[in-house]
Amino acid sequence: MKPMKMSRLYAPTLKEDPTEAELASHRLLLRAGMIRKEAAGLYTYLPLAWRSIMKIENIVRDEMDNAGAQELMMPIMVDADLWRQSGRIDAYGKELIRFHDRHEREFVLGPTHEETVTALVRNELRSYKQLPVNLYHIQDKFRDEFRPRYGLMRGREFIMKDGYSFSATQESLQEEYDKMKAAYANICVRCGLKALPVVADTGQIGGDTSVEFMALADAGEASLVYCDCCGFAADDEAATTKVPVLDGPGNGVLTKIETPGVHSIEDLAKFLDVPENATVKSLCIIDAEGNPVLALVPGDHELNDCKAEHVFGEGYRMMTDEELEGFGLPKGSIGPVNLPEGIRIVCDATLEDVHSWGCGANVDGYHFIGVEPGRDFTADEWADIVTVVAGDPCPHCGKPLSAARGIEVSQVFQLGTKYSEAMGATFMDEDGKDKPLIMGCYGVGVSRTLAAVVEQHNDENGIVWPVSVAPYEVSIVPLDVNDELVWPAAQKVADELSQAGIEVVIDDRKERPGVKFADNDLMGFPYQLVFGKRAVKNGCCELKDRATGERVEVSIDEVAEKVAGLIRAARA
């Protein structure tokens, strides 16, 4: 490939920050002339971003192929009948784009392809001898988000690698799943992403049947906890641990005390002169079936919405003030002892070993201390319902957890037989019996990975691409393209690098040095070679490392070899 001339490159940069962009990735990709919006949630990848996307795709491909998966390509248009067979058509909701063809047959634009791939194999994977099979494609996906935003992070059309494995046994599924998990970790590393494999909430009890790879970034929508010590990581919605709770005041002797002006846990802890986590918080809930529930959690922890859904049902909610009054519950002084009849009591499992609780007395202005569960009230259920936070002990090694925010860039998931059973995709096992295929599904958000890379790799001047996914690896910046020494020297090095297989852009524009420096920094090429008049006269140019900002003078005769070496070492 010949060096790309910056004057011909279609990369219209913006001087000002676009007002609609909240995230660094959105803002910088727009400013650097890498993406443009067509409509809400729909973006064009301009040539620079598209080069990076293709590199990410090739990294994904390489890892998939090495893990024994095979690439194919399924249609984007999916016959809605397949979605009826799986039962997803109505469950998916308004994010699913549906339309009718000219013959009034219904189709959907695939947001994922479980149905298509299951239909594809259901008459052709017939024997256990053919299994396992692992198939993937890299394709535009569609989700009609209610409020698309954050540029590439949450679009309506986005690029995804989605893959599906078919196994005869759970052990084989586990093997495919583990291979994919390892490949996904490699993909993150090779793209330059610091990411954590996070145990995801699958809505099921059971071990590691789904892991999300979370790129750490303040802009992430997910909150995580992780352990620096043993490597454990989990979405705070899925993390479970025995959070440490102190025994409360009162030495286990049930005592009603007057607590004037105490309406919150903070007030109570202060009043009792104990830490907040030596108190118990009462939450009044209407569960999904409309029944009242009192939920009790450690004073310094919050009810976790996702876990609460599993216990109280989808659609559970907090009681209104009117409902509290109706049940005779005095706001700010509620607790499990002397609770009006008909209210179920659910306690966070962590409280099971805690004694001498301090909590509301169900009389305005009064609390109990020394409450003993079992003696003073009976819990209907002990359940894991709180959000794990930084400082809580790691469930694996007990060391304190850290908290972070993350961008979900990929996910592996053990589907089991959900789709194969619903769609009749069976194989004949060794024992001669027909059984449903055991499936896994594996997704990488390719365009989201690009955005996540920019979130992690930028500074006040622009993007700082890792070599592995940089649109070009080196930019050559002759400061005066009309100078009879500067231009030929710059061009010679550009050609040498190109011939060495390095991807080079040469800034041949007749712009001021300041403009060139700003644009090259904004676009974030990993190495810049600056050719100024004085240096060239001395047989030198300046090598700038975009990431560190370091600049060194290098002999023009040696610079191509030196830079090619740096880049080859940094490639994924």
Place this chain on the structure above:
Amino acid sequence: MKPMKMSRLYAPTLKEDPTEAELASHRLLLRAGMIRKEAAGLYTYLPLAWRSIMKIENIVRDEMDNAGAQELMMPIMVDADLWRQSGRIDAYGKELIRFHDRHEREFVLGPTHEETVTALVRNELRSYKQLPVNLYHIQDKFRDEFRPRYGLMRGREFIMKDGYSFSATQESLQEEYDKMKAAYANICVRCGLKALPVVADTGQIGGDTSVEFMALADAGEASLVYCDCCGFAADDEAATTKVPVLDGPGNGVLTKIETPGVHSIEDLAKFLDVPENATVKSLCIIDAEGNPVLALVPGDHELNDCKAEHVFGEGYRMMTDEELEGFGLPKGSIGPVNLPEGIRIVCDATLEDVHSWGCGANVDGYHFIGVEPGRDFTADEWADIVTVVAGDPCPHCGKPLSAARGIEVSQVFQLGTKYSEAMGATFMDEDGKDKPLIMGCYGVGVSRTLAAVVEQHNDENGIVWPVSVAPYEVSIVPLDVNDELVWPAAQKVADELSQAGIEVVIDDRKERPGVKFADNDLMGFPYQLVFGKRAVKNGCCELKDRATGERVEVSIDEVAEKVAGLIRAARA
């Protein structure tokens, strides 16, 4: 890349020809386990076909990049407002897939992207200094065909490379257009396609403003004429030439003769004892505005529907028997002399220099000979309205044309300012004035190219891939995988070839030799290396050239080097 094991390859072959497949490409791609139908006009590319598609894409990419075009990626979902701006939304008809998002905003699935790309550049290509720019992407396209068929040839979702150039001047457009035309010719050659650049009907008067590349194949939907001598080629709808017409009988003396039983040109030529092309055929037409027209064409040529539309308007038709009667026109004896009043006369331009016509006399059972245009009747218009056929003279060199059928695999087109004017995409020219961008558009049917390659490269045993687009370049066929000499020898050669960068599949299945030969022939890998027990004992294997069927024994020690050499020479 390691050798692919046939036992793991997802390529379910079919023993029987699928009944729905009329074309060789459709039949063979299904049988070889390369494509599968999801729904009408929607196909999955299984791993083998997908490898070939990616190779075609990379050939396209390489040629585009060499020609200075830049790859990007626009969304598949296109805001319908853009299509309203261009005026295409209603003009496109039912082939355009339209739907509303959850907020009731209308979108289309892009069949091409003139609107999107024009909107993309309209605020960013502002100066003549930025021009020309040539942008392309490779993407799934959507056309809701009334009757999708022929497998990949006419699908509803298909892969296309579509590109668009923006110029300041017509000369610059011509340059981009010529570069694209040259690149497209290269793409055909590199994919192994015998194709002709055919001047297409653009519905405009003017020179070469559109060329279609037609892969020659009996299965093609287009009929072409071409000149073996000078290289001229045209769709028969667009070809124009002075077709040779003989002067008729009667020496220019208008004579009415009784012609009992003469109802066709064939009858008339026989009766007059002249060739058919010494007669003139009369066609009675109702034009698009409902007015009667008599069209006169050389007796041995046919009215061309496309040309006729330009003259008579879209929706013109032949008169019914009732209409003929109503106008007093006696079927089988109609002509321009003594024509009832009010009927326009349009003659094929070719007849302008022809004398002494033989044609109907507008009296049942009578014809005229010796008819002289101008003297005996007055033509209202001379126009090019016939289909050029094999044997007609080449319009460039006069040598006889040949006829063939073709598959349109790509097209280049000078759009001019149609979209830029409609959508307000202007640039400031050197003279300081705002002018609309001058556009070209360029499309390659990628999936159709795959089908066309198979149409041209197959035999009774299956597909015969050209090396450049073969899914794998070599298949290694050990006849007995349990043999202690055969298997290690086969594996050694497979590894050697892989290490040399050759794409290898190894048929490790425990199948009979006949099954292996049949499958490998069907899948069409260019070279097969067969490892039989006896040959291996002698230190040899058999090298089979799929295209020629030639088999030679080659020493196992030398075969990898030899085959790698053959393949490197044959790669595109």
